[in-house]
Amino acid sequence: MTAEPITGIVTPIRLDYTYTPGTAPSGFLRGMKEGRILGRRCPQCSKVYVPPRGSCPMCGVEFADEVEVADTGTLVTFAVVNVNFANRVIDLPYVSGEVRFDGSDTTSMVLVQGIPVDEVRMGMRVKAHWLPREEWDFTFANIDYVEPIDEPDADYDSYREFV
Amino acid sequence: MAGNLAAVLGTGQTKHVAKREDVSIAGLVREAADRALEDAGLTYADIDAVVIGKAPDMFEGVMMPELYLAEALGAIGKPLIRVHTAGSVGGSTAIVATHLVQAGVHERVLTVAFEKQSESNAMWALSIKIPFSQPLVAGAGGYFAPIIRGYIRKADAPLDTGFQVVLKDRLNALKNPYAHLHQPDISMEQIVSSPLLWDPIRYAETCPSSDGAAAMVIGSEQAADASSRPVAWIHGTAVRSEPTMGAGRDRVNPHAGRDCAKAVYAAAGITDPFREIDCAEIYVPFSWFEPMWLENLGFAEEGTGWKLVQDGVTALDGDLPINMSGGVLSSNPIGASGMLRFLEVANQVRGTAGEHQVDGARKALGHAYGGGSQFFAMWVVGKDKP
Numbered sequence: 001m002t003a004e005p006i007t008g009i010v011t012p013i014r015l016d017y018t019y020t021p022g023t024a025p026s027g028f029l030r031g032m033k034e035g036r037i038l039g040r041r042c043p044q045c046s047k048v049y050v051p052p053r054g055s056c057p058m059c060g061v062e063f064a065d066e067v068e069v070a071d072t073g074t075l076v077t078f079a080v081v082n083v084n085f086a087n088r089v090i091d092l093p094y095v096s097g098e099v100r101f102d103g104s105d106t107t108s109m110v111l112v113q114g115i116p117v118d119e120v121r122m123g124m125r126v127k128a129h130w131l132p133r134e135e136w137d138f139t140f141a142n143i144d145y146v147e148p149i150d151e152p153d154a155d156y157d158s159y160r161e162f163v
Numbered sequence: 164m165a166g167n168l169a170a171v172l173g174t175g176q177t178k179h180v181a182k183r184e185d186v187s188i189a190g191l192v193r194e195a196a197d198r199a200l201e202d203a204g205l206t207y208a209d210i211d212a213v214v215i216g217k218a219p220d221m222f223e224g225v226m227m228p229e230l231y232l233a234e235a236l237g238a239i240g241k242p243l244i245r246v247h248t249a250g251s252v253g254g255s256t257a258i259v260a261t262h263l264v265q266a267g268v269h270e271r272v273l274t275v276a277f278e279k280q281s282e283s284n285a286m287w288a289l290s291i292k293i294p295f296s297q298p299l300v301a302g303a304g305g306y307f308a309p310i311i312r313g314y315i316r317k318a319d320a321p322l323d324t325g326f327q328v329v330l331k332d333r334l335n336a337l338k339n340p341y342a343h344l345h346q347p348d349i350s351m352e353q354i355v356s357s358p359l360l361w362d363p364i365r366y367a368e369t370c371p372s373s374d375g376a377a378a379m380v381i382g383s384e385q386a387a388d389a390s391s392r393p394v395a396w397i398h399g400t401a402v403r404s405e406p407t408m409g410a411g412r413d414r415v416n417p418h419a420g421r422d423c424a425k426a427v428y429a430a431a432g433i434t435d436p437f438r439e440i441d442c443a444e445i446y447v448p449f450s451w452f453e454p455m456w457l458e459n460l461g462f463a464e465e466g467t468g469w470k471l472v473q474d475g476v477t478a479l480d481g482d483l484p485i486n487m488s489g490g491v492l493s494s495n496p497i498g499a500s501g502m503l504r505f506l507e508v509a510n511q512v513r514g515t516a517g518e519h520q521v522d523g524a525r526k527a528l529g530h531a532y533g534g535g536s537q538f539f540a541m542w543v544v545g546k547d548k549p
C-alpha cells in the first residue's frame with residue numbers, strides 16, 4: 001500500500017497580545033465607555049483627529065486639548081463588501097463606510113445599516129447607533145453601526161477633501 | 164545622479180502560480196536567483212552582498228525568513244540585508260541594492276524578493292482587530308474600494324475604465340510565459356459579469372494570489388562594462404512615504420507619490436515624462452489604480468488618467484504602454500510584485516523582454532507602492548549610460 005506523499009500541513013496560527021494604548025487613545029477609549037466620541041486637536045494645524053494618537057502625524061507636534069465631536073456625520077465614501085474572509089463577524093453583504101463625524105477632520109471606518117445596500121450613497125448624513133448602555137466597554141465597537149438620518153445629503157464640496 | 168553609476172546585469176523570475184508545492188520558500192528564491200545569475204553570466208562567487216525583501220512576516224507566519232534563506236541565496240559569510248516597506252518592498256529592495264553599488268560599497272549585489280501566498284493567509288493578516296476600530300476591513304480590497312469610489316467621483320470617470328485596464332493587462336499576460344493568469348478566452352462580457360467583491364471592485368478586476376520570486380544582479384559601471392550581456396543603466400531612484408492617518412491626506416492622489424515621481428524624474432534628467440518615458444510597469448493590484456497612478460506619476464493631469472486608458476494610449480502598441488507583462492493584475496507574489504515592475508522595465512531597455520517587448524524602448528519607469536498607499540518606490544532605467 002502506498003500513501004500520498006505529504007507536501008504540506010495546515011498549522012493554525014494565532015497572535016494573542018495585550019493592547020496598551022497611549023495617553024491619547026486611552027482618553028478616546030474612556031470616552032467610548034461613556035458614550036462620547038473624543039478626539040484631540042493639533043495646536044499647529046488645528047485639525048481634530050478621531051481617534052487621536054499622541055502627536056500630529058503631519059506636523060509632528062504633541063496634541064493639545066481633548067475635543068468632543070458629534071455622533072452625527074457624513075458618509076464620505078464606502079465599499080459594499082460581498083467577499084468572505086477569515087475572522088469575519090458581520091453578515092454579507094455589508095457596507096463598510098468612511099464617516100466624518102461632525103467636528104472631526106479625519107474619517108473612521110464604520111458599518112452602515114438601516115438602509116438597503118443599493119441605496120447607500122456618498123454624502124449621506126448618518127448618526128451613530130450605540131449598543132445598549134449596559135454593554136458599553138472601552139472600545140469603538142460600542143458604536144454598533146451608523147444609520148441614515150432625515151437630513152438632505154451633504155454638498156459634495158463640503159466633504160470632497162475627505163474622499 | 165547620486166553616487167557612482169550602477170546597472171542591472173541580469174534578471175530572473177519564477178513562473179508565478181497559485182501554489183508551488185514542489186519547492187519550499189528557500190527553493191523558490193533560489194530558482195529566481197539562479198536565473199538572474201545565469202542571465203548575467205555570473206555565479207554566486209561573484210556576488211558581494213544580498214538584499215532581500217518580502218511583505219510582512221505575518222503573511223506566511225515565518226518570522227525573519229531571511230535568516231534561514233541565507234544559505235539558499237549563497238549569502239553565508241556575506242552581508243545580507245532585509246528591507247520592509249509593505250507592498251512596495253520589491254521596489255525599495257532593488258533600490259537598497261542599487262545604493263550599495265552607487266555608494267561604492269560593493270561591486271555586484273544580488274537582490275531578491277518573494278511571496279509564497281499558498282503558505283499564508285494574507286486576508287487574515289490584513290484584517291486585524293484593534294479596540295479603536297470596527298472589525299470591518301476585509302483585506303486590501305476592503306481598504307482600497309472606498310478610495311476607488313472616491314476616484315470615480317472626483318474624476319467623473321466612465322465606469323468601464325477599470326474593465327478596459329483588466330482586459331488589456333490579461334491580454335498582455337498571454338505574451339508573458341511567467342505570468343500567473345493566462346486567460347486566452349478573457350472577454351469584456353466575462354469581466355463585466357464577474358461578481359462584485361468589494362463594490363465598486365469586481366472579481367475580474369483584482370490581482371490573483373501567487374507564489375513567486377524575482378531576482379536581479381545590480382553591478383557597478385566597471386562590472387557593467389565588463390559584461391557581455393545587455394545591461395540596463397539605472398538613471399534614477401527615489402523612495403517617499405507619508406503618514407497613513409494624516410488629516411487632509413489625499414488618498415486618491417497621494418502627495419508622497421507625486422513627490423517620489425518628481426524626485427525620480429529629476430534624478431534621471433526627465434522634464435516631460437509622457438514624452439521621454441517609452442513604457443512603464445506600475446503597481447496596479449486593482450484595475451482602477453492604473454488611471455489613478457497615471458495622474459500621480461505626472462503622465463496625465465489630475466482627473467484625466469482614465470482618458471489615456473479609454474484612448475488605448477496604455478496598450479502594448481499605444482504611445483505609453485503600461486504593464487506590458489500583464490502587471491500585478493496577472494501575477495501577485497506580493498513581496499516580489501514591486502521588484503517584478505523594476506525587473507520588467509530593466510528587461511525592456513535591455514531588449515530582452517520577449518514577446519511583450521516594446522520596440523525601441525530606451526527609457527522606462529518601474530513603480531511600486533504599498534501599505535495604505537503611503538510607501539512609494541520608483542526607478543528609471545535606460546539603454547544608454549546616463
Ligand SMILES: [Zn+2]
Nearest residue numbers: 042045056059
Ligand atoms: Zn498638525
